[in-house]
Amino acid sequence: MAATIEARGLRKHYGRTVAVDDLSFTAKPGEVTGFVGPNGAGKSTTMRMILGLDAPDAGSALVGGQPYRTLRNPLCEVGALLDASAIHPGRRARDHLLWMAHYNGLSKGRVDEVIDQVGLASAARRRAGGYSLGMRQRLGIAAALLGDPPVLMFDEPVNGLDPEGIKWIRGFLRSLAAQGRTVFVSSHLMGELEGTADHLIVVGRGRLIADTTVRDLLASASSDQIVLRTSKRSEAMTVLANAGATVAATDLETVTVRGLSAERIAALLSGGGLTFSELAQHRASLEEAYMELTRDAVEFNTPTVGEA
DSSP states (O other): OOOOEEEEEEEEEETTEEEEEEEEEEEOTTSEEEEEOSTTSSHHHHHHHHTTSSOOSEEEEEETTBOGGGOSSGGGTEEEESOTTOSOTTSBHHHHHHHHHHHTTOOHHHHHHHHHHTTOGGGTTSBGGGOOHHHHHHHHHHHHHTTOOSEEEEESTTTTOOHHHHHHHHHHHHHHHHTTOEEEEEESOGGGGTTTOSEEEEEETTEEEEEEEHHHHHHHHHTTEEEEEOSOHHHHHHHHHHTTOEEEEEETTEEEEESSOHHHHHHHHHHTTOOOSEEEEOOOOHHHHHHHHHTTSOSSOOOOTTOO
């Protein structure tokens, strides 16, 4: 069977807290699948269940059609980074990888290959305790790559990386998917996956919110919103609201309009003698689309200025 990741009706409770609730999805080879949702959405718990670290209360999680615990050589079938800090601070980075390679019957040459892949060659003989969080992330990715597995899972891999590191990991994830691997990446910030993910699994409060391509999500978020720029902002908002539109100001001369087509907006403004300099369909960012999807699924809402 192809090296997919499959969740089938996963459920997990911790006391009265429902961490994951009837969650089903598939991550496919040749794609970067973004696993996104607010903090507390159940992403890490789901990844732990896929890797056999937590037992589901119901449902199943399969890698290549099998539970993780039944894989004969896990490191060569699934590479995972869940916690970049899970390394003894006194151990040198290369020694850490050598220990893993020896235990799994892999060569020393493979250790040097993955060290080069993640850009740690100059720091490989330093102790992990002296690494920044970004460097520990790179070391964790190297460990995940060690067995050259067809399935890779990364939990918040951008955390701690500087702008250069973020640019690197985006291209790196794309290159891994281009090799035909299944790449499954969690994040609570959609902007981290923009330009990287092919497919998105969006969760909130442990439940599936969306299972869609990036293209379809952006099209859905952009389809019914028009951007209007006019020096007669107040008058235009009144005319359009009276025609049944939902109108919101974004700056002194710009408003967004829902509920009317661009053609209808142009006719209403022209009929009222109101000029405009721009009238175009809004192109939502991935972050905007994500925020719209998950606005009712956040665990904690940040109060606006002035709220008690």
